[in-house]
Amino acid sequence: MKRFKKFLPQIVRNAVLSNGVSLFIFFVIWVVLFTTNSRPWPLFSSIHLNASVEDVTLPSLPLSLHLIYHLFVTGLIIQLISEASKRISEIIFTEKLRFRNRFLLESITSNQFYFNMLGFNLLNWISKEDQDARQFLYTYNAGEGWNIYLNCCMRILNDLIDSLEYYKESRRKSLSEGDRPIEHSFDSLQLQIWAIESIAQFTAKSLNEDSIGVVQNNNTVPVLLDSLFRAKSAVEEYIHSLSSATFPNEMNSFATSNLFKSNMKKPSLNLSFLPKDQTPFRGVPKAKIMQEVLDRAISVIVNEFRDRLNYFDFTPSVASRLQSHY
Numbered sequence: 001m002k003r004f005k006k007f008l009p010q011i012v013r014n015a016v017l018s019n020g021v022s023l024f025i026f027f028v029i030w031v032v033l034f035t036t037n038s039r040p041w042p043l044f045s046s047i048h049l050n051a052s053v054e055d056v057t058l059p060s061l062p063l064s065l066h067l068i069y070h071l072f073v074t075g076l077i078i079q080l081i082s083e084a085s086k087r088i089s090e091i092i093f094t095e096k097l098r099f100r101n102r103f104l105l106e107s108i109t110s111n112q113f114y115f116n117m118l119g120f121n122l123l124n125w126i127s128k129e130d131q132d133a134r135q136f137l138y139t140y141n142a143g144e145g146w147n148i149y150l151n152c153c154m155r156i157l158n159d160l161i162d163s164l165e166y167y168k169e170s171r172r173k174s175l176s177e178g179d180r181p182i183e184h185s186f187d188s189l190q191l192q193i194w195a196i197e198s199i200a201q202f203t204a205k206s207l208n209e210d211s212i213g214v215v216q217n218n219n220t221v222p223v224l225l226d227s228l229f230r231a232k233s234a235v236e237e238y239i240h241s242l243s244s245a246t247f248p249n250e251m252n253s254f255a256t257s258n259l260f261k262s263n264m265k266k267p268s269l270n271l272s273f274l275p276k277d278q279t280p281f282r283g284v285p286k287a288k289i290m291q292e293v294l295d296r297a298i299s300v301i302v303n304e305f306r307d308r309l310n311y312f313d314f315t316p317s318v319a320s321r322l323q324s325h326y
Contacts, residue, residue: 011087015079022075023068100133101140108152113188120194123149127201134202135209143214146202150220153199156192157227160185160290164234171241185238186286193293199224200297204304221305222312225298229318232294239287 100122107119126133138146163185186192203224206215215221302309302322309322 011080011083015076015083018083019072019075019079022079023072026071027068101137101145105145105148108149113191117191117194120191120198123198124194124201127198127205131205131209134205135211137202138206138210138214139212143212143218146214147218149202150199150218153195154224154227156188156195157199157231160192161227161231161234164231164238167238168234168241186290189286189289192290196228196293196297200228200300204300207304207308219312221301222314222318225301225322226315226318228294228298228301229321232291232298235287235291235294239291 104119104123104126107115108123110116110119126137137149140146167183167185203215203220206220210216305312314322
């Protein structure tokens with residue numbers, strides 16, 4: 001109700017202007033048609049093909065102030081109803097998006113893992129299926145909402161990179177001591193997939209849907225591609241660091257049964273290389289999935305911005321990989 005009251009002056013102004021224009025057009029047409037009898041108007045007296053055409057003069061009908069008054073009042077009421085209905089519909093639709101946006105903000109920034117999962121699941125679905133929600137997110141609080149989502153997704157991506165770097169260093173030290181390091185980089189694989197796919201889809205679709213340019217103005221494309229390439233290199237190095245003897249053993253302990261239990265849009269992964277109906281999956285298969293997710297995320301962004309990549313300032317390593325592989 002408060003939002004409707006705020007828009008009330010605008011509703012009245014638009015209704016008066018629209019009604020005034022309509023009344024002016026009506027007045028012009030009336031003057032042309034009915035206030036002069038000097039111009040004949042053709043009228044067909046019969047529908048037969050051979051019917052003759054006779055000239056008929058329209059009667060002269062002067063305008064009265066009474067008629068103008070009633071036309072203005074009636075038109076104003078109709079315009080007010082139209083403008084108010086339109087504004088109420090916009091408020092209801094916007095409030096729905098605001099509520100969902102608040103839920104997303106609270107869930108993806110929450111410290112509770114399952115609440116986090118719920119939020120990123122919804123974010124992943126929006127990034128692929130809901131254009132209105134995406135456009136609302138880009139412009140929410142002049143880009144503030146987008147920055148929060150970007151930071152949350154980048155935090156998950158950078159945590160993955162840091163975790164793999166830590167594992168690399170721990171493995172190097174443990175080999176000299178004869179122990180094997182414990183690796184937890186992919187314990188939240190599904191959350192990582194949703195975050196990476198979401199930010200890639202949002203970035204790619206911003207080219208046509210971001211009306212205020214918040215995504216491109218804050219240098220998202222170069223920063224995101226740099227992080228995706230670093231994550232991809234870290235994952236590939238992690239896979240290669242495992243011995244050929246270890247790889248089959250961990251592959252045999254992988255299961256896909258619990259991988260993507262969700263009612264939302266599921267990532268279109270090629271999982272044909274993975275065995276089914278096994279115990280919970282472990283390091284190498286998760287890394288292979290992540291490698292594919294990262295490849296697809298990079299391709300989505302590069303394919304969308306392919307003709308505009310020259311406008312961005314990439315680091316030398318990213319520029320080299322783009323030229324070599326994309």
